[in-house]
Amino acid sequence: MSGTESDILVIGSGAAGLTAALNLADRFRVTVLAKGGLDEGSTAWAQGGIAAVLEPGDTFADHVEDTMVAGAGLNDRGVVEFVVERAPAAIERLRELGVPFAMQGPEDNRALHLTREGGHSHRRIVHVDDATGWAVQEALLKAARANPNITLIPDQVAIDLATSRHEERYSGAGHVWGVYAVDRGSGVVNLHTARATILATGGAGRAYLFSTAPAGATGDGIAMAWRAGCRVSNMEFMQFHPTCLYNLDVKNFLITEAVRGEGGRLLNPNTGHRFMVDLDPRAELAPRDVVARAIDAEIKRDGLDYVHLDISHLPADFVRGHFPNIHDKLLGLGIDMTTQPIPVVPAQHYTCGGVVVDRDGRTDLPGLYAAGECTQSGLHGANRLASNSLLECFVYGEAAAAHIAACWDDLPPPPPVRAWDDSRVTDSDEEVVIKQNWTEIRRFMWNYVGIVRTTKRLTRAATRLAMLNEEVADHYGNFRVTPDLIELRNLLQTAELIVRSALHRRESRGLHYTLDHPEASDTASDTVLVPSHF
Structure with missing residues (x-):
């Protein structure tokens, strides 16, 4: 296929991207790019549910407080209130789209069935059994496919944002006009342009050896935004889900938090001892960082x-x-x-940091918005509260769409932008380099930048990343881009941002736990990295 010109370009076909597209398509022509299949992103993998205040006796204030406690005080309270207060309306819109949420009581009592997850003081998780994300993805995709103003294009692997620097008449204005993306089928690099671009590319879980994230979660949006000139914040806060199935033949199968929410117990397999009751008054319902560290300690102590x-x-x-x-x-x-217990281990699960956005989903660059896991909105702080992630996608997908629609007349049309130039590169005959570097990054990120950290381990990771950067930059500069090379480049960039952020934070807070600084500082402050490569 060739490139596209549209009013709005959305990069990512999960909950955030499709929510934004559906909210814009009544007025504008929207193109949605998916990295692989249209339903292969993180949304479809989400088992648990969506948090919303719907139970009698529950309040917005309680949901806000639970979110702040889980986030170790680093959350932006105004943002938390903004998201929490919009949750019930987001659930209602999903019901209107046909999401078959679990119900309770007889047929004439159509109250939603609410479950409870770690860190929540009330039952407030709406769900579709244990496959909520898949049901949400199906409903959003069905609505998007039915809308004549939405064009859905799969298998477009984004390389870099097209900015003012790529205009035929060079400009340093920093405006984003779209994206360059390679088509998986043809290998051709296409230019997709629009007045406004929304990043909804998900997280960076595949920077780690063990992760519940899908294969495409390589931090693409975060890396592209950073290279284009956006600030990135709080990348040290990588959430590890406490309970991923331990099975040598089946990778990345998540055992939802709701299993513990409904009474599941964590036991030492040798002794049968329920160890969480010794460590936290909330036992298995403690926030994820607490439970993940407890399991990690139990595994390491007893081998x-x-x-x-x-x-x-x-x-x-x-x-x-x-x-x-x-x-x-x-x-x-x-x-x-x-009748039997389930063997589980922690695994990387969610990227709490990302591209800095305001309450309208705006990034630092004109024409570029972002929503969902690729962002740092202020909602999650130092640790995401369970089931707030899909909620963030709906609220910020809608917020970005609302701002674009309200400010449409102020968004200039794209000027002529240069096509991708690959006339001076050749096809690579060294694919083994990509595979070797990919494996090495994921392994040392797991060992050195995992659940428990030290300055020495982080420094070792930084040293390895510096060496790999030279290798990958050389490869990228000399060979034609492939999806694997693009992902490796973005994975490396994201890993570097994680390590830089972790070295900067000289305290233990939320998901960042370091043996060298085990106590939290008196004041909570974000880690904000500012690009200097211009």
């Missing part, structure tokens, strides 16, 4: 491969009814969760 998550003490029908997908998946692996 374990995993710990057990056990919900078999509850009625079998209850377990099967609440977790049908997990139950069926585990049964296929020889584990009956109604």
Whole structure:
């Protein structure tokens, strides 16, 4: 295919991107680019649900306070209030799109069934059994496909944002006019231009050896925005989900937080001891950083491969009814969760930092907006509260769309932008270099920049990243771009931002725990990295 010209360009086809597109398509022509298939992003993988104040006795103030506590005081309270107060309306819009949320009571009582997850003081998680993200993705995609003003293009791997520096008449204005992306099928680099561009590219989980994130979560939007001139904030706060299935044949299968929310217990597999009750009054319902560190410590102390998550003490029908997908998946692996414990380990799960955005989803660059996991909006602070992530996608996807629509007359049309030039490069005959570097980054990020850190380990990671940067820059400058090379380049850039941020924070707060500075500072402040490569 060739490139596109549209009113608005959305990079990413998950919850944030499709929400923005659907909110704009009544007035504008919107192009949505997906890196792979249209349903292969992180949204479709989300098992748990969406947090909203819907239970009698629950309040916005309670949801805000739970979010602030989980975020270790680093959240922007105004942003937290902004998102929390818009949650019920976001749920209602999803219901109107046909998302079949679980209900409770008889047919004439259409109250939503609410579950509870770690860090929440009330039941406030709406869900579609244990496959909420998939149901949301299906509903959003169905609506987008039915809209004549939305063009959905899969298999477009974004390389770099097209900015004022790429105009045929060079400008240093810093305006973003779209993106260069390589088509997976043809290998051709296309230029997609628009008056406004929305980054909705997800997180950077694949910087780590063990991650629940899909294969495409290589920090593309964060890396592209940084190279274009955007500030990036709080990249040290990488959330590790406490309970990923331990299975040598099945990678990255998440056991949702709701299993613990409904009564699942964490046990030492050697002794059967329920260790969380010794460590936190909330036991298994403590925030994710607390639980992940506890499991990590249990594994390291006793030389374990995993710990057990056990919900078999509850009625079998209850377990099967609440977790049908997990139950069926585990049964296929020889584990009956109604009678047996589940072996679990922590795995990287969510990127709490990212591109700095304001309450309208605006980045530092004119014409560029961002929403979802690729951003640092102020909502999550030092640790994301469970099920606030999909909520953020809906609220900020809508906020970015609203600002674009309100300010449309102030957004200039794109000037002529240079096409991609690959006349001075050749096809690579060294694909092994990409695979080797990819594996090395993920391994040392897991070992040196994982759940528990030290300055020495972080410095070692920084040294390795500096060496790899030279290799990858040389490869990128001499060979034709491929999806694997683009992902490696972005993975490397994102890993560097994580390590720089972690070295900068000389305290332990939320998801960043360092043995060299185990206490939190008296004041909470964001880590903000400012580009200097211009």
